[in-house]
């Protein structure tokens with residue numbers, strides 16, 4: 163079976179690492195295509211290196227642009243790549259512009275498309291990721307869903323017949339990285355700090371909201387290590403917002419293992435990232451999410467994640483009591499990549 167994976171942005175490299183490791187053990191000819199949506203060393207190459215991902219077979223070097231120009235450039239470049247490789251499956255990941263471009267290219271050229279992380283919804287039509295998810299699920303031939311609730315959502319949209327609950331590959335990746343950190347014998351002493359990331363357009367591109375968030379983090383009772391995505395740096399500079407003040411300690415984006423280590427040692431996570439909300443939950447570190455909704459409602463229902471949208475809500479969330487322990491595993495047990503392989507092989 164020949165599977166062509168299309169990735170382009172940081173969270174997709176993380177998911178690809180679990181899939182590439184699994185496919186290497188199976189009878190899969192795996193072609194990796196990197197659109198170039200993320201190109202900075204710390205957003206791209208560092209992930210391939212630290213997570214032992216094979217180098218891409220094709221690099222499209224599309225880079226940054228507005229949504230239409232970026233997605234369109236990827237779509238045009240992908241047509242040629244797909245036609246040359248003639249895959250049995252095109253595997254697309256998550257909800258970025260690279261996901262949508264690959265799904266569109268594949269469906270137009272009649273190559274079967276499988277969507278990993280299907281069925282997630284924020285129901286917020288202002289998020290670019292929400293358009294990407296909905297359109298990709300409806301273009302796909304196979305929806306590989308991470309949770310039972312994602313499968314239920316796909317069924318409500320008439321996609322039940324092509325939906326499979328495979329669990330979440332992020333659990334596979336996190337288990338792998340946590341095991342290597344433990345094996346490397348690096349002691350993880352509690353740091354007494356919060357770990358923060360902010361990169362979503364809803365937060366970075368609205369100066370009033372960004373200023374409110376930065377002010378709240380600056381007045382945190384504990385130091386806040388803010389791993390800053392280039393988008394945050396650029397938008398803060400544009401709006402004249404000083405990121406280095408009060409409790410905030412500004413850092414460049416972290417590698418995946420370094421982030422896991424920092425979260426494990428921290429007193430809590432503050433983020434608008436989808437992946438990090440779940441990683442915090444899996445590592446049983448309380449999370450404060452700077453968004454009006456989350457695709458990972460299970461983390462909220464189980465008490466480990468709180469949505470906060472004003473300075474008061476953020477500070478209240480940072481000083482809340484530690485949540486009650488839980489052994490719930492709504493994201494599966496870490497065998498998602500093997501279940502992805504089985505679902506693809508079965509439908510092949």
Ligand code: UD1
Pocket residue numbers: 171172173199200201202205226227257258259260290291361362363391392393396
């Ligand atoms: C993208 C995804 C988002 C995902 C995030 C992970 C979409 C619509 N959004 O957001 O879902 O959570 O990746 O990080 O696809 N930039 C650089 N260097 C890079 C890449 C980007 O400096 O390597 C800067 C550029 O100024 C660029 C901006 O960041 O314009 C935004 O990059 P883009 O890829 O459009 O979206 P992200 O915000 O990274």
